[in-house]
Amino acid sequence: DWSPNANPIVFWDIYGKLGHPVRATISEMGPHLLGRLLELNDTQQGVLEVVFKAADDEGLLLLDLKDLRAMLSFASDNAKAISQHYGLISGASIAAIQRGLLTLQESGADHFFGEPALDLADFMRQDMSGRGIISVLAADQLILKPKLYSTFLLWMLSELFENLPEAGDLDKPKLVFFFDEAHLLFDDAPPALIQRIEQVVRLIRSKGVGVYFCSQNPDDIPQTILGQMGNRMQHALRAFTPRDQKAVRAAAETFPPNPKVNVTEAITQLAVGEALVTTLQDGGIPLPVQRCMIASPGCRIGTVTDEERATIRSRSPMGAKYDTMADRESAFEKLAARAEETAAATPAEAQEAKRGKAPAAEAGGGGLLDKARDMLFGTGRRQGMIEALAKSAARNAGGQISRSIMRGVLGGIFKGR
Structure with a gap:
């Protein structure tokens, strides 16, 4: 059909x-x-x-x-x-x-x-017929900026985890994420991102969210995250080199055993449209691996x-x-x-200091007389010679008076003794 x-x-x-x-x-x-x-x-x-x-x-x-x-x-x-x-x-x-x-x-x-910040509810919209709307994030330039990619994913996963209510084990999830070329997600990823992804994968299912990582090889995904993947679909892997053969054996070991299926051989023999599949049954029990045919998508396959x-x-x-x-x-x-x-x-004095002092000729008077007057009597920012002499004389007089008083007091004390 x-x-x-x-x-x-x-x-x-x-x-x-x-x-x-x-x-x-x-x-x-x-x-x-x-x-x-x-x-x-x-x-x-x-x-x-x-x-x-x-x-x-x-x-x-x-x-x-x-x-x-x-x-x-x-x-x-x-x-x-x-x-x-x-x-x-x-x-x-x-x-x-x-x-x-x-x-x-x-x-x-x-x-x-x-702003405006993304409302994650817009990722869970449906059309008029009740079908979920597919959101496609363009990542051709984003994968070249791993720091920015990590920033986006950290924020999005954290917002989902903190804001979505508990939903239990739903028949159909409210939201499903597919991360294509997942090895690009984990290459040089900061530890904070990997830790957050691991936390989300462990707990996000109870909030009605599914997560799928698509990659050529299971080794591309960290073991702590791969261990949380209950549903697995493995397409063909070709073993042309010793490293490829090791990858095939590693992928075969991740599937629940089935005596009727030789997983190591089947992985290298799968044709287009075939896959090895295992899913979680009722009660969370993994289904033994089966060799299955994959239904073709109804959409067009190709670049928009x-x-x-x-x-x-x-x-x-x-x-x-x-x-x-x-x-x-x-x-x-x-x-x-x-x-x-x-x-x-700021005070007017500071403003004047910033603007600079006006020329002496503009302030009235001018020439050497103004300079001599400023030298003798000072300006608003600098004291003159007369003011300096007056202050010096006052300090000397004060010092002499203080010494005379101290001599009189001490002399009275010692004379009393």
Whole structure:
């Protein structure tokens, strides 16, 4: 009964070129995840948490990278006052955080942090007929920026884990993730990301979310995560080298045994459309591995053209919500306004000092007479010779009077004795 059919789809792209932009705010990321992503030590992590807490108490929104940079500069300038309220912060720790943010910014994080932030409920939409909408994230450029890719995945998995309610063991999950070319996800991934993925894979099923990792070889996936994969589908592996033969044996050992199937031989003999499959039965019992035929997908298999992508994007209701970036008043704007108010409230003397002293000829009088008068009587910023002599005489007279009084007092005491 196979027949071709189309599927409802939405294209996403962190850079906003091949789909609707995907964004999150600095506040949603939080100091804990951000610190792990930047690989901060305990001291630097504590300083970052103090900065976030100070921003909350001051009513300063942290939406994008420039907000966080402005808040770090504010904390550095007011380190003494902030340390008294929240704990000691040091300039060295703030500098280390700023260096980490610079590295993150160079990887393209400016495209990710901002508003409007993605509502993960938009990943779980259905069309008018009740079919789930497929969301495709363009990753051709994203995989070249592993730091940015890790940032996105850390945020998304954490948001799902924290916000989705417990759903139990559903017949059909509410949301399913497919990570194609999974080895690119784990190559050079920070430990924080691998730890978070392992945590999500362990616990996210109870929230109605499924996760699939697609890769050529099971060895591409860390063992701690591979051990949580209950459903497995293995297509053909060709053993042309000793390393390939070792990979075949390793893949065969990951399947539950079936006396009727020689897994090691079957993996190398599978044809197009065949796979070795094992799934979890009722009660979580793994089904013995079976050699199965895979039904062909009803959709077209091939690359979408630029015209088709543009047409699908123009018809998507997500465009009005996410395509235009917003930049409302936040920490950067408020701190800049405070700096302007402080500069406007400086004393008149400081303003005059900044502007520079007016020429003597414009102030009235002029020439050598004004210079001589300034030398004798002084100016507003420098004392003259007469004032200096008067102060010196006063100090000498005061010293003589003090010595005379002390001699009189001491003389009276000793005479009494």
